[in-house]
Amino acid sequence: METKAQMPTKTKIMKAAEELFAHSGFHHTTMRAITASAGVNLAAINYHFGSKESLLAAIFDAYLKPINAERVRRLTEVAEKARMTSVIPDLEEVMRAFLEPTLVLFLEGAGAEHFRIIIGRAMSEPNQAVRRIFLKRVMPVIDILLGLLQQSLVKSSQSEVAWKLRFALGAMSHTLSSHAHHSPFAMGDSKEPSEIVEMLIVFIIKGMQE
Amino acid sequence: METKAQMPTKTKIMKAAEELFAHSGFHHTTMRAITASAGVNLAAINYHFGSKESLLAAIFDAYLKPINAERVRRLTEVAEKARMTSVIPDLEEVMRAFLEPTLVLFLEGAGAEHFRIIIGRAMSEPNQAVRRIFLKRVMPVIDILLGLLQQSLVKSSQSEVAWKLRFALGAMSHTLSSHAHHSPFAMGDSKEPSEIVEMLIVFIIKGMQE
DNA sequence: GCAAATTTAAAACAAGTGTTTTAAATGTTT
């Protein structure tokens, strides 16, 4: 972490923490490692954020608030269209409304490359506090999504829909958190991020279809 | 953890560790918690296993050795059949040969209920040591599987096949590690484990198909 | 029965953890 000379301390801390949380996980990343990497004083984290957990929550908010707003906006749009035309919402449209705002994390490698690993791992986090911080920010959107999916998948029971969504979220989170070090098998990196995202969406929609 | 009065200490430790690793993750589970739950002395882990990491490796071996043997047996069978009949291996047969031996962890709830959470989380583990222990035992089978998949998916490039497999493994690992506390959304538990497994396999095969 | 392996108890070790404190210095706002 260089090139953050003129950033305010609070931002320097968040950027350094993102990188370290992504690389080593929440628990294994120490306050001292974060502040050392950020080039600030150890006490600065507690001064600005109150605690290590609140720092993570601040990072989640920074990324998830705009993403969630866009997810809700697009899901509402799909729901509205279905209501107006009296046709059940299209599965592909529903899933794209949820997936695409999330997967921009995969496309804009600039600042999001570390956070996408954090969020990709959050769902299966062993640490309960971390999981709680994550779920609190994601559950409301999942509820909206589930409601729409139950309309789209007319032949599937409520629990079948929920399981299909779980399979889909598993594929997505696993893809988000995949990076070189982490990869069980080297894949020809000939693929552009946009191609990977499109492959994932197609995979999920085909899998969910009745 | 009760009902392990007459077990040897080594077994008591492994069973207690399974439960705690599944519930709280590797890093967050302490040696003192394991030995207390097992009802044995703190020093017993280092006496029998040498270290905390070796204890985890022993747990992986106990489950993964028979599973891997069955996976290799079935994958070889499919490859042999394809060779004999001069027909490309069938995608569904290939994936079932890999998935079904794994997913028995989901069916036989008896002893495997904790380990399936451990293995489901292993792939996205932040802890590098844990990931290394896991990958060392899984990579050889993945290599065989990838080789067969590249024959089955004739229209897909090498990297497309690898990505499809990654999506599939994400869905699988996420399903394996799912349990009540961990669930972002309550799903009507009306589904039998065998139904869930079948839904997952169908989801994956449909998603991978060309 | 004897020797070896196992198990226990209790304590200590060395290192690392998040957090807090005190005091001084620096920056920003008004």
Place this chain on the structure above:
DNA sequence: AAACATTTAAAACACTTGTTTTAAATTTGC
């Protein structure tokens, strides 16, 4: 200039971690 917020330095705090040690007890194998 004065008042306030920010940042630093350095140390300490209270606690937990995996591992090791020493010594005594118990069990097991031959």
